[in-house]
């Protein structure tokens with residue numbers, strides 16, 4: 001074990017797999033039986049935390065990524081689409097189809113988050129130009145084709161603005177009943193990050209979020225209330241550094257760039273919203289879920305994109321609301337059941353296993 005590996009193992013007690021990867025040894029790969037593998041379409045706007053979410057999903061035997069469907073969000077589609085292709089090449093997973101999604105929200109002008117993710121969406125870290133190409137279908141068409149060919153089998157994990165998913169649902173009224181579940185990174189039951197009211201993904205395309213939440217598909221919302229707690233810190237970068245693999249090197253670079261650009265604590269940590277959302281499917285024990293009725297605000301001058309949650313109680317307003325949205329029992333994340341340490345361990349070992 002090299003010195004960096006010892007340091008990481010010591011500081012991260014309970015990180016034996018990462019320590020072995022850091023030492024250049026083969027860690028025992030996790031396996032999942034074919035019947036338990038969760039098949040997903042990952043709808044994404046890469047995006048620094050999207051990049052980590054994509055790599056984690058590709059590396060997790062509990063998941064089978066059927067497609068990536070980039071959408072405009074953190075940066076324009078001109079970047080999110082090639083970023084998705086580049087990340088597949090980095091991961092050696094060029095078998096996964098990529099379909100170009102929407103370049104603008106359903107009815108609004110695109111708002112991006114370049115200040116967080118850098119102009120290229122990857123913190124300014126450059127990857128080689130992709131050799132692979134997107135498929136000829138649009139994201140909406142690919143989502144519909146895959147879901148219709150596998151009714152009840154496919155979950156959509158959406159970690160960007162919900163434009164692609166809403167477009168598919170709107171174009172195909174029978175689609176909702178064929179989707180196994182939708183897991184969304186977005187929203188908040190407290191306060192936002194794009195505005196005081198709204199989380200970024202919902203703020204970018206509130207109308208799309210409204211369509212998705214009202215579609216009647218079993219829905220889990222992994223919101224800011226919990227993703228703000230999922231922090232990558234300096235000690236986790238040391239683990240990635242010690243692994244000395246292309247994926248871990250890249251991951252550490254984009255995290256460092258983001259910490260330097262957009263950290264609220266002097267460059268010490270950064271919230272990993274999208275990886276937590278993927279990790280919640282890799283290990284469902286990570287999150288404790290509660291049932292809420294959720295209404296997406298679309299018309300407010302100061303509150304567009306806000307997610308308003310109602311969990312019960314006796315009052316006339318919410319009861320009317322319940323009747324209005326009888327098929328909308330999404331499950332926003334409440335709080336993390338287990339420690340953040342557990343989460344970070346699963347994410348980091350996801351990156352570092354098997355020589356990545």
Ligand SMILES: [Ca+2]
Nearest residue numbers: 047050159160
């Ligand atoms: Ca995202």
